Every structure is written in structure tokens, then in C-alpha cells.
Amino acid sequence: MSTQQRAASAQKRMSAEQRRAHIEMSARDVFIAQGLKGARTRDIAAAAGINEALLYRHFASKEDLFAAAVVAPLRELIARRAEADSLPPTDAQTSRDEMVERTRLFIASLIDVMRDVAPLLGVLMFDGEESARSHYEEILAPVLQEIGDRIRTNLGWWDHRTFDVDAAVRFAFGAVWFDVLSGRLENRAIDAETASREIAEMVVLGLATRS
Numbered sequence: 685m686s687t688q689q690r691a692a693s694a695q696k697r698m699s700a701e702q703r704r705a706h707i708e709m710s711a712r713d714v715f716i717a718q719g720l721k722g723a724r725t726r727d728i729a730a731a732a733g734i735n736e737a738l739l740y741r742h743f744a745s746k747e748d749l750f751a752a753a754v755v756a757p758l759r760e761l762i763a764r765r766a767e768a769d770s771l772p773p774t775d776a777q778t779s780r781d782e783m784v785e786r787t788r789l790f791i792a793s794l795i796d797v798m799r800d801v802a803p804l805l806g807v808l809m810f811d812g813e814e815s816a817r818s819h820y821e822e823i824l825a826p827v828l829q830e831i832g833d834r835i836r837t838n839l840g841w842w843d844h845r846t847f848d849v850d851a852a853v854r855f856a857f858g859a860v861w862f863d864v865l866s867g868r869l870e871n872r873a874i875d876a877e878t879a880s881r882e883i884a885e886m887v888v889l890g891l892a893t894r895s
Contacts, residue, residue, distance in 0.1 A: 792880035802865040
């Protein structure tokens with residue numbers, strides 16, 4: 685059996701969930717290479733080893749597929765952290781070190797997700813100003829809002845100065861995004877443990893009440 689025949693046979697054995705995930709992974713490569721405007725659904729279908737009709741059985745449009753490949757991982761991350769943060773710390777007040785660690789865990793998770801979506805977000809945000817504004821309002825802004833809402837929920841847990849939550853979110857998200865993206869462009873490996881701790885300390889210690 686040829687390599688092409690084995691690939692076709694493997695495709696037939698995929699469940700609907702596996703095929704959808706496979707299409708998303710293939711789409712990411714096409715979006716990165718060709719951009720959001722340049723990517724065509726037939727190219728994505730070809731990369732996934734399927735026909736366009738099958739692609740449209742899983743995704744209503746190219747934009748729907750892009751949103752699934754970029755937004756879904758971010759929203760899943762927020763949901764996981766929201767569940768982990770659903771109970772307050774056992775102490776009345778969380779120490780600075782504890783808050784740094786809680787923040788580090790979130791940022792480390794964000795780095796893992798960003799490894800896949802950082803170049804795609806670049807495609808999204810540099811797709812022309814008018815188009816980028818629309819994408820930002822529909823896709824990225826809600827994600828940033830969810831992160832901000834989690835921070836607001838936790839504000840009473842630790843000793844901090846008054847600060848702009850949304851500005852802090854933009855700083856942390858932007859730091860992660862650019863670190864991962866620049867690492868990709870420079871062929872530089874990102875150590876999630878080190879990077880997440882450095883960013884977490886910048887955020888938490890920078891916002892802590894001065895003694």
C-alpha cells in the first residue's frame with residue numbers, strides 16, 4: 685500500500701471529532717502560510733486530505749474555521765482556569781508568592797496555547813485596519829474581557845494597589861504573544877517555566893502594595 689493510500693485509509697477511520705481536529709490543524713498551517721484573506725477553503729481541504737464538501741460539513745465558512753482554530757483554544761484555557769479558581773484560597777489573604785504562582789500557572793497555560801495561535805493572531809490583527817478592528821471586536825476582545833473578569837473576581841484575595849485591570853490584561857497577554865511570536869521568528873525556544881515566572885512577577889509584584 686502506498687503512502688497516499690495509507691493516508692486515505694487513515695482518513696476513513698477518523699471519527700467526526702478527530703476529523704474536525706485534523707481540519708483545524710491543517711487550516712492553521714494554511715492560514716499561517718497564506719494569511720486569512722489569501723487562504724482558500726479548497727487549499728485547506730487539500731491540506732487536510734479531504735474535499736471541500738466534507739470541510740463544509742464541519743465548518744460553515746472559512747471565518748468559522750479560523751475562529752475555531754484560534755478562539756476555541758483561548759476560551760478553553762479561560763474555562764479551565766475559571767474552574768481551578770472557583771474556590772478562594774484557604775487563607776483570608778493570599779501571599780504575594782502564592783499570587784505569583786497562581787498567575788504563573790495561568791500564563792504558562794497561555795504560553796502553551798499561544799505556541800499554536802500566536803502567528804494566527806498576527807494574521808488576524810494585520811489584515812487591514814478595518815478588517816482587523818472587526819476581528820478584534822468579534823474574536824479577541826471577548827477573550828481579553830474574560831481574562832479581566834477572572835482578575836476582578838480575585839481582586840480581594842491579595843494586597844495590591846489600585847490599578848487598571850484591562851491595562852494589566854493587555855500587558856500580560858501582549859507580553860506572552862510577542863515573546864512566543866518573536867521566539868518563533870528567531871527560531872528561539874521558549875522556556876514556559878522561566879517566561880511565565882518572569883511575566884507573573886512583573887505583573888503581580890508591579891501591582892503589589894508598596895511596603
